[in-house]
Amino acid sequence: MAGTVVVVTSGKGGVGKTTTCANIGTGLAIRGRRVLLIDADIGLRNLDVVMGLENRIVFDLVNVAEKTCRVKQALIKDKRFETLYLLPAAQTREKDAISQERMIEICAELKQEFDYIFIDCPAGIEQGFKNAVAGADQAILVTTPDLSAVRDADRIVGLLQARESRIDPRLVVNRVRPAMVRKGEMMAVEDVNDILAVDLLGIVPDDETIITSTNKGEPAVMDTYSRAGEAYRNIVARFEGESVPFMSLDYDLGLFGKIKKMIAK
């Protein structure tokens, strides 16, 4: 059976597309799924370093698109999980080095070999975005609870829904800071979700372990003690159709704080 192509996109840069892509992909591979991560951010590749595979790159997506190598030659096998692969972006080329038609062809070919293909989309809504979205069946929309990220995410929702084969993206709200939300100084996930009016796939708290895991090139989803890792494991389960309750964002409250909050209700 052919796999599913999922684009991870956001509009705005720096909201955590690459991290989300790496973690969901790795999480699915931990469950034994055959997963391919494609870095579509030509010229600014980063999925390789987040995955800790930067030293193994020989060929890239542009080589595949231009047929200077076979598709299989460009796939990098993950060092930890048997069923996980990366197709890196070219670093010294530009977004127009590939076309939407070639992306559709490449996705169609690779779908035969994998259960899931995740495409890490570049920021913006130009050529790079169009290429990344061209071959996708589904989309994960990543945003953070701030005005500019949500505004840009709304544009992406509009563009995906206006596509010939409409995609209704599922939302991941990243970098939520529970203490600020409680104080009314940050938009809550419900606010963001209400405004964007799409299905909520997950909530990821702002967590320092993301920085340390990126430092090491080991996605946080592998870390049992990471709060963000737990959030990603929940997302992976939901992605596979399991019903997992959304994580409580009161984990940083002590017992006294929890009691106080209950009384306040």
Add this chain to the structure above:
Amino acid sequence: MDLLKKFFKDNASSKEVAVERLRLVLVHDRADISPGLLELLKEEMIQVITKYMDIDQEAMDVTLNSTDHSAALIASIPVKRIKRQSVTAS
């Protein structure tokens, strides 16, 4: 203590401000109508309407409102007096 808190706290939390600003900006984004265009529309509406009635231009309010992905133009125009003559005069 409560009085002090009230004194130091703004009327709306910054989150409420953010949600409100976001809703407004998205209404314009989604409908592809800029606030400036709406202002032009308002000016022309005033010109047309004042031919027929006296309106309170200060209190007039023209906004875009949206539910999901459809938009509606909402105009609230307080009328001071109907000009009975002007319709036949023109």
